[in-house]
Amino acid sequence: MDRKITILGAGLVGSLLAILLRRRGYDVIVFERRSDMRKAAIGAGRSINLAMSTRGWKALELAGLKQDIESLAIPMKGRFLHLQDGSTAFQAYGRNGEAIYSVSRGELNKRLMTLAEQAGARILFNKRCQKVDVVNNKIYLEDVVDNSNVSSQVLRHSTDPLEEVQADLLFGADGAFSALRTAYSHSDRVSSAQDYIEYGYKELNIEPGTETPWRMEKNALHIWPRGKFMLIALPNTDGSFTCTLFMPFEGELKNCFSALDSEEKIKAFFELNFADVLPLMPDYLAQFQRNPVASLITTYISQWHKSGNSALIGDAAHAIVPFYGQGMNAGFEDCSVLDGLLTELGEDWGEILQRFQERRKPNGDAVAALALLNFTEMRDKVADPVFLERKKIEKEIGLLYPEEFTSVYELVSFTHTPYATAMKCIAAQDALLAEIMSHGDFKENLLRPEFKLKLDQWMEEYSKQVASFEFA
């Protein structure tokens, strides 16, 4: 434990990483751009929640924090669909009632910070990393003041020197706009990309009811799929729901943020598309006009570490869009994998970080692709009867062939299967389901022994194909 560890960012991943490294005896210091959120009140509309799934829980278990967080978490067992015609439908996520869990980002982050400090890590707040010298492993910090947990204001005058800190072993857990990632991207032969999608999002809130706290089904992720846009809602422990409207910034149609520029237009839009939400959100107009529209980015970078001296982790390495609920889960899985490599390789950080990149980079690329694909599914496909039929068949097959078949959604959310493998399974499952569905009604077919024989054959072929993929 000779090496001292510097972490940029005390967000979810930075705090968890600090805990895991302290438990192994490393000296850990963390620099965080924002103020200490445990001291400042978090403003209304900033209670963004997360969907914690199997990968996230595993890392929390490693950190000894699973039970503590479970008390904050609301299981969501499926998608609760609110269709345009006013009808609703429930679509279970797993064949055995598995759930993903709605957790408050703020509460989770606070507890992780406290646990990190209890474990002996030092967290210094209001320290923004302005640049990194990756060759000499030095970071340059400036003091910032953070009034709102949203934007930060620079205190430093342009002539003040930056605070220079010599890092020994440096982790960039500093998010989508990581200073360490920027420094890597300025190195020769480092490829990188940042892709914004044409969609933005706006947060809205459904208050708890006075009689029953949750005024819609509590144990579900609510979706209003509308083809080119969608509204979702996740339950909070106080009975409220955090809603998010995803929609194009601009467009030729009226269904985009830039087009909704008057009270009349906003009202007409909500009345047409979200009629069942209006009674639950009487102040939707004020909320819509008050809350900002934020953008959605995916980032890629070819270099995740530098010769045993520094590495990127979490969003800093692979920021993704939120549509699979996997951003935090992927970052936490980074931590689990790194922890496993520490067990395996001791203190050979050159080798540890090299293997970390080799194992995680393909999965970072895959989860980015999965998240983009799931957006189309959520906003559009879930309203399609053929797609819903497919989902039902998938579940049946999962029950009939529990060893052979696990849907991609289940692989991603309820297993530790590498994301890259889940990605590979998409084509195989598409082919399998297309074959099955080309023969007409599945339930009726199942009654015919000759179809059941064919199905056995298809499943055997599918299993053979998938067996060549890497599942651990």
Next chain:
Amino acid sequence: MDRKITILGAGLVGSLLAILLRRRGYDVIVFERRSDMRKAAIGAGRSINLAMSTRGWKALELAGLKQDIESLAIPMKGRFLHLQDGSTAFQAYGRNGEAIYSVSRGELNKRLMTLAEQAGARILFNKRCQKVDVVNNKIYLEDVVDNSNVSSQVLRHSTDPLEEVQADLLFGADGAFSALRTAYSHSDRVSSAQDYIEYGYKELNIEPGTETPWRMEKNALHIWPRGKFMLIALPNTDGSFTCTLFMPFEGELKNCFSALDSEEKIKAFFELNFADVLPLMPDYLAQFQRNPVASLITTYISQWHKSGNSALIGDAAHAIVPFYGQGMNAGFEDCSVLDGLLTELGEDWGEILQRFQERRKPNGDAVAALALLNFTEMRDKVADPVFLERKKIEKEIGLLYPEEFTSVYELVSFTHTPYATAMKCIAAQDALLAEIMSHGDFKENLLRPEFKLKLDQWMEEYSKQVASFEFA
């Protein structure tokens, strides 16, 4: 001409842009990172040459510089192939003896700078733009000293304030690592990417002969295609040839730069692969060991301009790999198109820059893709007999159907067809040629009237398909 124009970069595109804008009466100032290359000797091995083709000549003609540069240019009428077995072959670029032209980058740049100054532009040297404030259109400069024309050394102490310049209308012609491009990429919702290929390049030189100056065919671009790597050579006016070796940096095979780490290995590599070059380059070993290996980047950015106040042009907007010889040609075409928009739209810069992006961004993406595709063609396909047969048939068809058919290479190098259209023609031409070649020997088939009838039909279909593309 109310607006004053600031240009970052006095390279080829920045200097040409300065000339064109001065001719329209604008006040123009140019900040250049390097020293004045007209005063400093350009070191050996830095005489990189360019392949000027139709798009480049058009822009030079606009600037009134065509005749002046023609005296420096050596026509190259085709590829002169040096195959591994020692045999050679010549492959004409055009059906009518069209040529691309080898021009010295340094000489061309010097003349453009001088012309820009003569036209009344001011060029300030050793001024590096450190950052750009795109919202307020301010640039921040530092003084640098440039000893070698290769790397520059910072004079400024970290506490010295940067020189702040308020730009009115700003152009970033500052190359692949453009400061303005970097500033744009830090704006919300601007997508960008930088992709390095796995290949590097090393320059080598063949000296002029004592009896005959050009010791190989003068009017050709020489290629030693070797599958995964290649050597090329372009003629210079003094009788020398500038050679470039393109090869992977690393790899499992021995044919990569990292593997050639001893005299023995370098010798063995050259003797095996470039036997006919050795007599022309007796000092190849010293050159190989002395000259650096450089990397190759393609850049993309979604925003090329900011609300009538600033814009990217040339490599700053679309840096590409050099394999189609189109980097400078594309940048010069940017200048021609911008000049055309000035004629069309007067001084409505908001509209001019918006249209500039709309017209040029799809072509920047297309020329980037074309350049990457042409690398495979040059290093690998040109050594394939089937490919050579196809090239011959293409030329025949071009002669038989001069109105209907122009090969993609000709479209790119000898016309002003938008690059995006040339890109679209690839699939159409691939299908056409596959059909033609599936019937066996083309010359024999031509003697059969029924084949000729079919060919007429195919050409009609091809013409119809291509007629829907945009050719101007």
